[in-house]
Amino acid sequence: KNQHFKDKMLFFKAWLSLGGSWHWRHKMKPPIVYMSTSSLLEPATWFDDSTKWTRLGAAVLPFWVADMDFKAAEPIQSAVCRRAATGSYGYATPSLKLKEAIIANCRECWNAESCDPKWIRFHPGLICGLYQAVRLAQGGGVIVPVPIYPPFLNAARDTASAIRLVDVSKEDSIFKNIEKAVCELKAQGQNQIVILWCSPHNPTGRVWRRSELEHLANIVRRHADEITAVCSDEVWSGLVFDDTKTPFVSLAELAFSANYTDLLDRLVILTSPSKTYNVAALDFAFAVIPNDSLRRRYFRVGRDQAECTPLGLAAAEAILVNDQHNSSECRRRDILTPHNGKCEPWRRELVQFLQANRDYTIDFIHNHCAPDVYVAAIPEASYLIWLDCNGLGLSNPAAYFRDQFYLGLSDGDPFFGKVQSGFCRFNFACPRPVLEDGLSRLAAAVESVRSQRREKSLQ
Numbered sequence: 021k022n023q024h025f026k027d028k029m030l031f032f033k034a035w036l037s038l039g040g041s042w043h044w045r046h047k048m049k050p051p052i053v054y055m056s057t058s059s060l061l062e063p064a065t066w067f068d069d070s071t072k073w074t075r076l077g078a079a080v081l082p083f084w085v086a087d088m089d090f091k092a093a094e095p096i097q098s099a100v101c102r103r104a105a106t107g108s109y110g111y112a113t114p115s116l117k118l119k120e121a122i123i124a125n126c127r128e129c130w131n132a133e134s135c136d137p138k139w140i141r142f143h144p145g146l147i148c149g150l151y152q153a154v155r156l157a158q159g160g161g162v163i164v165p166v167p168i169y170p171p172f173l174n175a176a177r178d179t180a181s182a183i184r185l186v187d188v189s190k191e192d193s194i195f196k197n198i199e200k201a202v203c204e205l206k207a208q209g210q211n212q213i214v215i216l217w218c219s220p221h222n223p224t225g226r227v228w229r230r231s232e233l234e235h236l237a238n239i240v241r242r243h244a245d246e247i248t249a250v251c252s253d254e255v256w257s258g259l260v261f262d263d264t265k266t267p268f269v270s271l272a273e274l275a276f277s278a279n280y281t282d283l284l285d286r287l288v289i290l291t292s293p294s295k296t297y298n299v300a301a302l303d304f305a306f307a308v309i310p311n312d313s314l315r316r317r318y319f320r321v322g323r324d325q326a327e328c329t330p331l332g333l334a335a336a337e338a339i340l341v342n343d344q345h346n347s348s349e350c351r352r353r354d355i356l357t358p359h360n361g362k363c364e365p366w367r368r369e370l371v372q373f374l375q376a377n378r379d380y381t382i383d384f385i386h387n388h389c390a391p392d393v394y395v396a397a398i399p400e401a402s403y404l405i406w407l408d409c410n411g412l413g414l415s416n417p418a419a420y421f422r423d424q425f426y427l428g429l430s431d432g433d434p435f436f437g438k439v440q441s442g443f444c445r446f447n448f449a450c451p452r453p454v455l456e457d458g459l460s461r462l463a464a465a466v467e468s469v470r471s472q473r474r475e476k477s478l479q
């Protein structure tokens with residue numbers, strides 16, 4: 021009886037926290053949101069300041085920005101509440117405990133005893149780190165893989181004098197094209213080149229294989245005089261679906277383990293728990309830069325940025341501190357997911373949940389939307405799926421989905437820097453009933469285009 025009551029309460033809480041506000045805001049039937057009683061994942065409670073739920077208009081069901089519709093893990097909530105309750109919100113210095121935790125994770129995952137706390141540069145978000153990395157080229161050349169999370173392109177355009185875009189959807193030629201881009205920039209007289217890298221990749225969810233990263237390391241070796249820095253944004257590393265088939269390999273781990281010293285001396289690893297633990301608005305990120313002189317320059321070109329907030333630092337401690345290092349377990353590869361971290365049970369459950377949502381989404385699109393809309397890349401990590409909507413023959417599919425079907429996807433154009441269009445990015449990190457609703461809107465949009473096509477062909 022007690023269990024039955026608990027189940028009902030949980031159902032009601034979940035319904036209220038997501039369905040209640042949804043009902044009010046969208047004048048629709050509330051979704052039935054049920055997570056099992058043992059679940060650590062709780063649907064988020066929406067406030068009117070939610071960017072994801074308000075930016076595209078109240079009636080649009082949002083699957084765009086990279087936020088999840090789940091509350092953060094309980095240890096994060098407690099740590100933030102405890103820190104907020106002090107009432108002291110002056111400038112805060114990252115604790116020694118946090119720095120040591122990050123470095124202990126780097127030593128373990130990268131198999132690199134020499135890692136030192138002074139290698140870390142804290143940021144209030146990754147984007148300022150991307151800008152700083154690009155500034156290392158001192159107005160020189162920047163190589164950007166596309167499609168890509170748009171701020172990569174902004175950082176390059178706002179700061180560099182020459183940009184080369186390399187299409188990473190053409191898997192057999194990515195590294196040839198990166199090398200070609202380096203040679204072209206060299207031929208133009210650029211001798212300060214920065215390569216931006218995203219691993220796992222946003223928007224395709226690709227987990228780069230060790231052999232692929234070796235190609236990148238070899239390019240750096242061959243053009244060491246002109247390549248100033250390689251910035252690897254590894255923010256999605258905590259959300260890899262299959263650790264055995266597609267294990268995450270940090271560019272730092274490769275540089276240390278295979279003795280790629282040229283790469284090591286040019287490396288900027290940029291990361292944050294923001295995506296894995298759904299804490300983006302707590303504004304906490306960091307860079308790890310092993311080379312002393314590169315790190316000094318990186319610090320110098322970033323003197324205009326703000327500090328981390330005490331709430332972000334409190335959350336980071338709750339996430340990154342490993343209560344006990346356990347060498348008997350298989351080796352970890354990702355510095356954001358300490359084995360005995362307080363949030364690790366939550367994260368593991370999350371990854372399983374997301375994987376099931378991913379599979380459901382792929383099946384649905386295959387059965388109901390293809391070939392007009394199809395999955396351009398099966399994500400091996402993240403909660404984002406990259407859709408090719410060119411089969412619809414629309415000039416802006418994202419606008420069509422939004423205006424006609426109240427379905428909010430990310431428009432793919434800004435991910436290319438406008439060289440290609442017809443793509444959308446779909447965020448599937450939400451309770452299943454919400455996902456089902458979003459996918460049926462997508463199917464309805466596809467069906468509507470098909471029926472218009474049929475009508476036209478009969479005329």
Ligand SMILES: Cc1ncc(COP(=O)(O)O)c(C=O)c1O
Nearest residue numbers: 086145146147169222253294300
């Ligand atoms: C690859 C990548 N880098 C950086 C960011 C920015 O993250 P944050 O807002 O946590 O700084 C994102 C956000 O989605 C991202 O996908």
